Amino acid sequence: MAFAGKHSLLIPCAALLAIFIAGANGIDIFLEWDVAADTTIKPLSVDQPVITINGMFPGPLINSTTNDFVHVNVFNNLDEPLLFTWNGIQQRLNSWQDGVSGTNCPILPRKNWTYVFQVKDQIGSFFYFPSINFQKAGGGFGPIRVNNRIVISVPFPKPEAEFDLLIGDWFYDDYKKTRSMANTSLTAYNAIPDVILMNGKGPFGYQMTREPESFTVTKGMTYRFRISNVGSVFSFNFRIQNHKMVLVETEGSYTNQITLRSLDVHVGQSYSVLVTADQNEADYYIVASPKLISTNDSSNLVGLGVLHYSNSKSQVTGPLPIGPDPFDLDFSMNQAKSVRWNLTAGAARPNPQGTFNVSNVTLSQTFILQGSKAEISGWPRYVINNVSYLTLETPLKLADYFVNGSGVYQLDWFPTNSVNDEATRGVSVVTGNHKGWIELVFNNNLDVIDSWHLDGFGFHVVGFGIGEWAPESRSTYNLFDPVVRSTVQVYPGGWTAVYAFLDNPGMWNLRSQLLQNWFLGQELYIRVHNSDPNPAKERPPPENLLLCGQCKFLHLKLVLLS
Structure with a gap:
């Protein structure tokens, strides 16, 4: 009996070990995407091309578990080059797959290319979108979920279901016309979208060809x-x-669970909230109203969907639920400060999020970055420290790897702690100290809420303030439980400070998430280089690497050399 009992215990233990190993190693997810400009899908009643993936707008969900390998074979059926970036997916040791102009050659029309990346040591809510040619304004975006491994607990009960809700402003003009206006007219600074969509659908009650977004509970x-x-x-x-909503997660971090009546979501950000269907069985408005602009209940710029109870017999009616004053930035900033890291929750790894403490870190670098706008040779541009980024035909990553950047960019000429006297354009590439802590201070000299994103990393949001940042501002930082995310807002006339640990070698994009700002130059690249030959350094380029610009004929040289 003892012998049988011993083996009966070993069998479930072995099964559990197999589950643990499989979960730790991840699986391969294979996707094929046909990307096209479709004029039959009309979010509104206007005729315009919408960028679809496999005929879908928004695009299909990437549903993964931490450590999975995702293979996305993209067929470009647009009439212009295309790239996708994976907003918030950190691409550990692998900026080759980041999908922005400084790291990848574009996928040419009628060609295809396969991205391969691992959602390593991450959980949470993210999204993807086309990163060049202003194409995000035409669609092509979709949700990404990275789920916990089975051996890592989630800090809240399993919900009945999960809903992806992609909300964003939208123009009546097609993205090519909007792009042309942004690039050639000084009035581009004042370009105002026409409507807010929910999952690619116009507001409830608005004249359109698609039904408004509705969720049944x-x-x-x-x-x-x-x-x-x-x-x-x-x-x-x-x-x-x-x-009410209970905030539980943002961009890969579990948060302290706070109950909210409303939530400010800034461009490029993602959140998870829990909603309990605890009201009378009826239909209720889902509302997304813009900040810093006056609207009313009938405005196109108020996104409207419906929360539909399964036994409801009545259509939603009446006034919309009142939100905070859209011009009340104190409300927004105080709410942002209340979004804290849940130090006891498990992350993608068994150790809790609070294991990674920033209260006693030694900073090795500080970048003070002023975001503003300027005219350069009569053209509208957005600038950082009075420099507008100049996009080259040769991706920086290729130039860095194959020719040590020679003839493409000059490292560290960009002013990281001062402002140029005159606005200029240039290829802004700066050194990030590998395995050093960097402090990034974003100052916003614009009259809108800016939003900043760093590829390749999650950063600790340690402080917000109004006015000019100064070293004394550090006394206001939250170093105990700052939330970790990859996109953070900066209020007009204010500053935001973040800490990032640069342990991920690569060429990484730091940008404004406001599409026009990014398109017109509000970005730079941080080169995090590790010369150590140990395996911790970045992976070599993939076998299917696309070549362009000065590296276009490099494969011929490599063949001859071999």
Whole structure:
């Protein structure tokens, strides 16, 4: 009996070990995407091309578990080059797959290319979108979920269902016309979108060809909404009529769980909230109203969807739920400060999030970055420290690897702690100290809420303030439980400070998430280099690497040399 009992115990232990190993190693997910400009999908009643993936707008969900390998074979059926970037996916040791102009050659029309990346040591809510040619304004975006491994607990009960909700502003003009106007006219600074869409659908009650977005719930059940701002211009305030929300996650970090009536979501950001269907069985408004602009209940610029109880017999009516004053930045900043890291929750790894402490770090670098706008040779540009980024035909990553940057960019000429006397254009590439802590201070000299994103890393959001940042501002930092995310807002006339640990070698894009700002130059690249030959350094280029610019004929040289 003892012998049998011993083996009966070993069998479930062995099964558990197999599950643990499989979960730790991840699986391969294979996707094929046909990207096209479709004029039959009309979010509104206007005729315009919409960028679809496999005929879908928004595009298909990438549903993964931490450590999975994702293979996305992209067929470009547009009439212009295309790249996708994976907003918030850190691409550990692998900026070759980052999908921005400084790291990848574009996929040419009628060609295909396969991205391969690992969602390593991450959980949470993210999204993807086309990163060049202003194409994000035409669609092509979609949700990404990275789920916990089975051996890592989630710090809240399993919801009845999960909903992806991509909300963003939208123009009546097609993205090519909007792009042309942005690039050639000084009035581009004042380009205002025409409507706010929810999952590619116009507001409830608005004349359009698609039904408004609606989510069906059952009374008494709790649901997870993964909300992303996929727009180009507006931050928005999100709320659901008569329902409270519990904030639980943002961009790969579990948060302290706070109950909210409404939530500000800034361009490029993602959040998860839990909503319990605890009201009378009826229909209720889901609202996304823009910040820093006056609207009313009938405005096109108020996104409207419906929370539909399964036994509801009535259509939603009446006034919209009142949100905060859209010009009340104190409300927004105080809410942002209340978004804290859940130090006891498990992350993608078994150790809790709070293991990674920033209260006693030694900073090796500080970049003070002023975001503003300028005219350069009569053209509209957005600048950082009075420098507008100049996009080259040769991706920086290729130049860095194959020719040590020679003839393409000059390292560290960009002023990281001062402002140029005159606005100029240049290829801005700066050194990030490998395995050093960097402090990034974003100053916003614009009259809108800016939003900054760093590829390749999650950063600790340690401080917000109004006015000019100064070294004394550090006394106001939250170094105990700052939330970790990859996109952070900067209020007009204010500053935001973040800490990042640069342990991920590569060429990484730091940019404004406001599409026009990014398109017109508000970006730079941080080169995090590790010369150590140990395996911790970045992976070599993939076998299917695309070549262009000065590296276009490099494969012929390599063949001859071999």
